[in-house]
Amino acid sequence: MKNKITALLAGLLPALAFAEEAKLDTGDTAWMITATAFVVLMTVGGLILFYGGMTRFKNIVNTVMMVLMAYAVAIVVWFLWGYSLAFTEGSFNAIIGGLSKVLMAGVDYKTLSGTYPEWVFATFQSTFAAITIALAAGAVIERMKFSTWIIFVVLWLTFVYAPIAHVVWGGGFLFEAGALDFAGGTVVHINAGVTGLVLAILLGKRKDYKKTAILPSSVVLTALGAGLLWFGWFGFNAGSAFGANEVAGVALLTTNLATAAAVISWVMMEWITAKKPTLLGAASGAIAGLVAITPAAGFVNATGALIIGLVAGIVGWFGVYVLKKSLGYDDSLDAFGVHGLAGIWGAIATGFFALQSLAWDGSPLQNGDRMGQIWVQIESVLFTIVYTAIMTAVLFFVSKAITGGARVDDETETMGLDEATHGERGFNM
Secondary structure, three states: OHHHHHHHHHHHHHHHHHHHHOOOOHHHHHHHHHHHHHHHHHHHHHHHHHHHHHOOHHHHHHHHHHHHHHHHHHHHHHHHHHHHHHHOOOOOOOOOOOOOOHHHOOOOOOOEEOOEEHHHHHHHHHHHHHHHHHHHHHHOOOOEOHHHHHHHHHHHHHHHHHHHHHHHOOOOHHHHHOOOOOOOHHHHHHHHHHHHHHHHHHHOOOOOOOOOOOOOOOHHHHHHHHHHHHHHHHHHHHHHHOOOOHHHHHHHHHHHHHHHHHHHHHHHHHHHHHOOOOHHHHHHHHHHHHHHHOOOOOOOOHHHHHHHHHHHHHHHHHHHHHHHHHHOOOOOOOHHHHHHHHHHHHHHHHHHHOOHHHOOOOOOOHHHOHHHHHHHHHHHHHHHHHHHHHHHHHHHHHHHHHHOOOEOOHHHHHHOHHHHHHOOOOOOO
């Protein structure tokens, strides 16, 4: 009888443990709602100002609309089918999820994801999907048809973002392999940067690229946008601890430190090479630092964050002032130079600097093997680059065929897309 009771209790223990884990925590819930709001502000506040200020006067409205509509469309697509494809099990689970949670089917407001409602988790993740495609817009502003962009956003979220999110975070093959991406180095930044680069190459250069001076409308707006992005990024990174816990504190410190370090290193590179430290460079350095620390934020200590940030500023500067000029592609607002390259550096650096004691499950290193973890990080970077590049090219041509062309005509490009496409001016001067 004693043995039977012991066996019965042993069988009940996992269920009891699960019930305890699934208990709602109001502190975690409050933090995750706050973190979600921070990420919303990053996109519809910070990114709009950051990109808008970098754009010429005649295209600032179109730039803002590209970002705002990408955000809105992404949120709708996410809850229609994107969330399900990213975070459920599917027949081809190594690459993509299923459709069991389309429109949040089977998930009510009391269903928990850990210690807070799954509705909160889904909303938090929707903001990641939205900002990723919005970031890619920076590579093609001033020349892409607005209608083509909207179609592309829908297709891209379905066939690129959702699969990458599933592969890395949702139970796909890189997740199973132990790839580390705390808040979106591969899923968000490499993904967005490579997408922007492919679109920029396929779309072609702006008519007056390298023929006339292309000056930003307001570097002050860009700096303000960078400040809001820096602020919102605490929700992006510390929110990815999925609770008001010590790992969120780690992400808070590492995010702030790496960003500050990248500002300094980017400005120093400008000072050394061009003899003039610029506000645009400082703002861009901040973004490079934020990007690079994103995959590592909850896995590294202060020393690791400092190194990642210092190198990120140099990598971003190289992408903007050396690589782009050498290869000659027209990435309008340097989506690849900043997000793509800094994201690649951050994802690989995570393998070098991740500490066993700083993951929420206590074991960030693949089988405790440093070199094994570095290789898994490289594998995740390579997969993201190749998959994203190929699928982005395919979806570009599909979108182009649907709308009868991807690029605005010469007259519209010369006039500016604000008045030609939207009938508005960003500044009535």
